[in-house]
Amino acid sequence: MGKRKRAARSRTNPAVIGGVVAVVVGGAGLAAYSMYSGDAAGEDSTADGHAKTLTAGPVTAAEVRATADGFLTAWQRGDAAKAAAFTDRTAAARAALSGYRKDAHIDEVTLTRGKASGPKVTFRASATVSYKGKSKPLTYDSELTVVRAEDGKPLVGWQPSVVHPDLKEDDTLVTGEAGDPPVKAVDRNGAELTTAKYPSLGTVLDGLREKYGRKAGGKAGVELRVVHGDSAKKSEHGAEESKDQPPSKTLLTVSKGIPGTLRTTLSATAQAAAEHEVGEREWASVVVMKPSTGEILAAANSSHGYNTALQGSLAPGSTMKIVTASMLLEKDLASIDKQHPCPKYASYGGWKFQNVEKFEIKNGTFRSSFAASCNTAFITQAEKLDGDDLTKQAQQVFGLSLNNWSTGVSSFDGAVPVQSNAQMAASLIGQGGVRMNPLNVASIISTAKTGIFRQPYLVSPDVDDRSLATAQRKLDASAQTHLHELLSYTATSGSAAEAMAGLGSDIGGKTGSAEVDGQKKPNGWFTAWRGDLAAAAVVQQGGRGGKSAGPLVAAVLRAGG
Structure with a gap:
């Protein structure tokens, strides 16, 4: 009897597995080991392919080898039920292994066992993924761990990562259409x-x-x-x-x-200019659009991880004074060539507001206050306003803060919340709870130029029959004429003049800066039009808008669309 056993052990015939010959070879790593079916697992196995049961103690090397071989052989042959029987979570393993072929469309599977390290066994999977006439080879490495069950049997400790190392609990391998077409x-x-x-x-x-x-x-x-x-x-x-x-x-x-x-509505010329300009600066974002149509010609950011140009939510500073000025003009709280206060300081709601560098304009007009971006010229009017006046103006005339823009891509429509006391006053100069991005501010100056809000868009609504947002009403004709004049004067003789120099006669602009808690320098804003082009930019932590964002806007307007 002993002689027959020794003779059996000396045979080295290769095992044929699913048409693939896997022979025993030496070496480390993924050296190919033959994987035997259940009835040929060796003297350490029972007739059903499992290693002989031990009641306690760590799994032995022979048990690890036999259990791994039985599991991998059944999996390779496509027998999910038999392979699952070698695991400690039969139902989960059977579902995953069935899905391997049914849902992931993986076939022609060859599994090659590597050397065991204690209870862990590495293996290499080589297969083909086939779907609707398309196929491609797939190769990857994975591992399994043999554990001892409560009844003493050695089993594969089931984890989804056995099937593929990237699988976690409740994950599935699926082959199919790759989501949206390119x-x-x-x-x-x-x-x-x-x-x-x-x-x-x-x-x-x-x-x-x-x-x-x-x-x-x-x-x-x-x-x-x-x-x-x-x-x-x-x-x-x-x-x-x-x-x-x-x-x-x-x-x-x-x-x-x-x-x-x-x-799209984008212009390669305008986009190239915008890309160049933001590339020369840190934390800069810009949008270019056509006031006559609302078409977006360019949108660019220094940082490519987040689209501040279209989705940002930042205090717009004094560029918001365009909206506030239109409201004051319509309410007869300001007239461009009438005297208007611009003191060094103005208080409201317990806050004390001041102008940049504490300047004042004595006996000045609203034109001169607007052109110099005088904060107190607006704060002094807060006591004559209701808390929702600015919100209504932004929504009804400028189409902002209604969350209904449909540009063709993800974008933020601006926020002008109803506020009270000091926060309401701060909103008049683009602080408080007001939030904008360059797209919103470019739209604001476009509406100021034409008197009509036209929702910005990047893809024509004809492509998908969507509706564009509209404003409830047009800006009062007289107010629009005077607002247009204020912006033109600011671009030729006011705080925007230096940046806009040499851009012709049909121009308008507004500077801005917005204080941000924790920043040493404010965010610099600038918006302007030139003919039928409008642009707005922010340079975060850039300081004064005329110096930081102004040259950027002027450059993209000069480049054209």
């Missing part, structure tokens, strides 16, 4: 827009793919990816994943998608 975005003249050429457009192009990928006529690619939670049930068919789940992770691109072409 988009080839082009400018108003058909020039392609890419992040390689225009880095600031990264978030914009991502947003366009998400919203218009299918409408633009593109075809999604095919990907193998890890999908989280309930999203897995929808993902194979290209449905939208749950907003409450983290984004899926792509493991393999089986085939690339075919992009559809989407025309």
Whole structure:
């Protein structure tokens, strides 16, 4: 009997597994070990393929080898039920291993065991992912751990990461359409827009793919990816994943998608100029648009991680005085060439306000106060206003703070909340609770130039039949004429004149700076128009707007659209 056993052990015939020969070889790492089926697992195994049961103690090397071999062999053969029986969580393992072929469309599987290290066994998976006539090889490394069950049996301690190291609890491997089809975005003249050429457009192009990928006529690619939670049930068919789940992770691109072409309102010329200017500065953001139509021609940011130009929420400082001035003009609380107070200080609601460098204008007009960006000229009028007056003006005339803009990509519509006491007074000069971004401020000066709010947009509403926001009413004709004159005067003879020099006669502008708690220098703002171009920019921690953001705006206006 002993001789027969020794003879059996001396044979070294290779084992054939699913048509693949895996032979025993020496060496470390993923040296190929033969994986035996249940009835050929060696003398340490029982007839059902499990290692002989021990009642206690750590699993032995023989048990680890036999259990791993039985599990991997059954998995490779596509027998999910038998492979799951080698684990301590049969139902979960069976579901995952069945989904490996059914949902992930992975076949032609070869699993090669590496050397064990205690109860842990590494292995390499080599397979093919196939979906609707497209296929691609897949190779990755994973590991399993053999544990002793309560009844003493050695079993694979089931974790989703056994199937693939990127899988966590409730995750699923899915192969299917890769979400939204890619988009080839082009400018108003058909020039392609890419992040390689225009880095600031990264978030914009991502947003366009998400919203218009299918409408633009593109075809999604095919990907193998890890999908989280309930999203897995929808993902194979290209449905939208749950907003409450983290984004899926792509493991393999089986085939690339075919992009559809989407025309935008952007101008390659204006975008290039905007990219150059923000690239010369830290924390700068700018937007260029057409006042006559609302079309956005450019949007750029120094930092490409967050789109401050379209989504930022910052105090706009004195650029808000455009809205406030229009309100004072309509209410006959100011007239451009009548005397208007501009003292060094003005108090309201328990706060004491002052002008930059504590300047004052004695016996000055509202024109001179506006052009010099006198804060106290506005604070002195607070006692004559109701707490919701500025909010109504911003919403009804300038289309702000209603959360109804539909630009074609994600954007913030500005916030002008109803406030009282000192906060209400601060709002008049763009502080308090007022929040804007360059898109909002460019829209403000566009409305001031034409007298009509036209909602900014980056994709024509004709593409998806969406409705653009409208204002409740136009700016009073007389107030609009005087506001236009105030902005023109500021650009030629006031605080905006230095930056706007040499840009012609059809110009208007407004400077601004906004104090921010914890910053040594305020955020610098500037907005202006030149002909049928309007722009607004902010340079965070830039200081005075005329010096920091002014040259940026002037440069993009000079470049044209």
